[in-house]
Amino acid sequence: MRRPKVDMKKLINHPEHVVDEMLEGIIAAHPEKLKRLSGLNVIVRKEAPIKGKVGLVSGGGSGHEPAHAGFVEEYMLDAAVAGEVFTSPTPDQILEAIKAVDGGKGVLLIVKNYSGDVMNFDMAAEMAQAEGIEVEQVIVRDDIAVDNKEDRRGVAGTIFVHKIAGAAASEGKSLKEVSQIAQKTAENIWSMGVSLSPCIVPASGKPGFTLNDNEIEIGTGIHGEQGIERQWFKQADQLAEEMINNLLNEMEFTPGEEAAVITNGLGSTPLMELYIVHRKVAELLERKQIQLQKSFVGEYMTSLEMAGCSITVLKLDDQLKSYLN
């Protein structure tokens, strides 16, 4: 038998088919609750459009699974649009998602703040409005690794917006109300990521950067890119402490306030390690007298098989808290 040359060891068939085949797999797995818009990379709740409920659409490049198709379900998104790996989806696809979920009460788009995502969702929103659909957008900018607040990327904190806006929409709130609640959520999220190893985009077959055994990247986004700063590898507790300190610096918490946290795996970091990090996160918050009301530990917004994690803190008020539970 010939010894095959292998570009990359991935459970795929052809790099160009990964998104399509993934979406087929999602539908094969959950035909009772999801459908795919024919010929498009859009996953929609089977019940959509739901009359009297604001429709919620999110999306972005693929490679972040379970984001976003994994959050298409009751009390969360009504549709998710999948772009190519790490590439924003196009306006025509987003437009179809909007049309598929508009139950007459309008549609809220939850967009991560990347040039590409913002522009494609913008164009789709314009097109939908031209067709008479009410559309609002909320832009998530939670990644504190970027200094300039306006330029901050949207990362794992986006999941909080899905959850809270989803809960508000399920209550039958108006587009304006849902959009305000989503906006408030987005303004109260701060995230920071660290990567221990890069990932390989199927189309290129090569890792996005290289790291030595003793190096890590602080401030990594979710697109296999380099972080903002390269540092020496350190133990989980120390890393968690630095990340939490950075996050709390941005947030201005007063003792007694409440928070929710996502300790998110970027792809190949075992859940065991995420819990070890989360342990320290919880301890540090307690020390600062911040009440950890709700924790999510696992993979929510990944970067293919990148190793590392991100920590997201959401500052809660009574309204946000009620929608999170």
Add this chain to the structure above:
Amino acid sequence: MRRPKVDMKKLINHPEHVVDEMLEGIIAAHPEKLKRLSGLNVIVRKEAPIKGKVGLVSGGGSGHEPAHAGFVEEYMLDAAVAGEVFTSPTPDQILEAIKAVDGGKGVLLIVKNYSGDVMNFDMAAEMAQAEGIEVEQVIVRDDIAVDNKEDRRGVAGTIFVHKIAGAAASEGKSLKEVSQIAQKTAENIWSMGVSLSPCIVPASGKPGFTLNDNEIEIGTGIHGEQGIERQWFKQADQLAEEMINNLLNEMEFTPGEEAAVITNGLGSTPLMELYIVHRKVAELLERKQIQLQKSFVGEYMTSLEMAGCSITVLKLDDQLKSYLN
């Protein structure tokens, strides 16, 4: 700053503390629903013991997260006992778990078929019986990679037993009934795994084996061990087809029968790839006229950061189906 020597790039503090710190992290994340037995590596539902409900206990070595502590919840397990990484937990710990969940109706132990697990759970069962607690055991042997049926290992199929026995127990069924249903489930599960890369046990700091870029291991278990056979790397569809053929050979399905599937990630394989595999699994089952009633795609029973996946097929009858939904 000194360039540190790094044994392994893991988000941990000290190899000897990983299990303890992970369990602390789990409790920090879910204090509203879980508790840890003081001084022990046992995670228990906060409501336990529940009067009038058979208690369900599982466990095994750590490193398989979310198994098993992640399945301690309503309609699933009442307690999980965590051993050291890839090492069965000890009888004294299992005994305490049994005591903590016995609500007077007895306790069922769900055990994966490894010498160590079987012996430690056996000893614990004997001790508990000596203390007057009714105990039954179900041994899961789903891994078809091992020829001799009696010697087959318990792998991801165990999750089906948790789910179905958990649902039966929640209905208030007797220990005998729950145990029979669990046993029937165990007898109708077949699994097979493949690994693309090894994992590193924190205590040793070294990968369990090495694989070239173009090699994979077929028939891998969940303890970082080598597979039964080394093969050339192949595409997802071909791999899925070989695995499904092997599974169906064992199972003797007749057209029209119903099944549930777990397409399980071993640790570092992106969800995208699991869905690509699952797509083919669903297609092949359909081609054989097997009705895929329920799919689970994700990480359920991992092997630290091993790359690869396992496929589990559960043959359903009406009873099993009703408990799975």
Add this chain to the structure above:
Amino acid sequence: MQLTVEALQRWIINTNEKMQENKEYLSELDQAIGDGDHGHNMARGFQEVVNKIEDNSFEEAGSLFKQVAMTLISKVGGAAGPLYGTAFLKASEQWKEKTTIDQETFGKGIEAAIAGIKTRGKAKEGDKTMLDVWGPVHTYVTNQPLERENLKKTAKEAMEKTKEMKAKKGRAAYFGEKSIEHVDPGAYSSYLVFEALAGSITNEGDANG
């Protein structure tokens, strides 16, 4: 100079060839200060454009470029998709119903394209984006007779200048100072667009075969 619809169509086909040839290189540029997909995005988009326009003959330039624009918008994705798409869409409005385009009309199209890019992307020249090629090309087109080698040179030099710039828009902006010393991938793909245009005109400024 007069650009016929055929010459314009050839421009687009040439552009696609260049995108295919430079696919890996563009993605490598993007890997350094972005996410490594620019070449794949452009190659996917222009391939689709060519699939769509190849066997058609267009009566006038407006519908040709509208087709180009809509295809880019729906196939490229990322930041480049809406930007290139908007650029060609705006240009198509200027070139509506023209069967040949003179230099002035061509310049108006580029001007409209730039305005479109700016509105869509909220960037300005100097932000280290594709605009830093489109801008100088526009200046050249409006001030000098369109000539093959000079057009190429203008686009190339503009592209090279992005190397010294610090990125202020797009993914490269996250890299801040670290973006310096890298050519902007979108600038490079825009250079390819105008290099392809140069390949579609004769030295005399007329469309050649």
Add this chain to the structure above:
Amino acid sequence: MQLTVEALQRWIINTNEKMQENKEYLSELDQAIGDGDHGHNMARGFQEVVNKIEDNSFEEAGSLFKQVAMTLISKVGGAAGPLYGTAFLKASEQWKEKTTIDQETFGKGIEAAIAGIKTRGKAKEGDKTMLDVWGPVHTYVTNQPLERENLKKTAKEAMEKTKEMKAKKGRAAYFGEKSIEHVDPGAYSSYLVFEALAGSITNEGDANG
């Protein structure tokens, strides 16, 4: 031969030393045909045993070995924990209330230990497990005067023989034919147990310091 309680206690302390020294090696053996934890399991368990018995003086052998057994059961885990634990627990029943143990009594303890291992693990000699060391050692103890070098030799040869065997029990069994050419890790740790015993007796067969 008479083994005093102190000599027996020294046996266990020596065993721990050997487990610590050979921790990595045992785990390597287990890596090849198991899951790579045997050394860590044994080192963790015996360290805890020594922590528990070190500062105590035991009046008689039964309570010493009961303590050893219970600690191994609760600290080793894996397959080795219940097996070694059961072995010492069964032996402790034979050695109950003895302040010194003669060779016959010692042999009875080993016999009981083997029976315990067999009941617990459902393996037999030849299955490539720790039994393949315990068995030959038992035969030796019941047939020849206990002597340091011969004891070591018996245990060592028995351990080495596991190399040729095909595993039928424990994780190594999953490897089938591939388990051949590897020493069984549990057989090796058992060899260390008896090597430690040899270190606790004099050549004359009496306990030494």
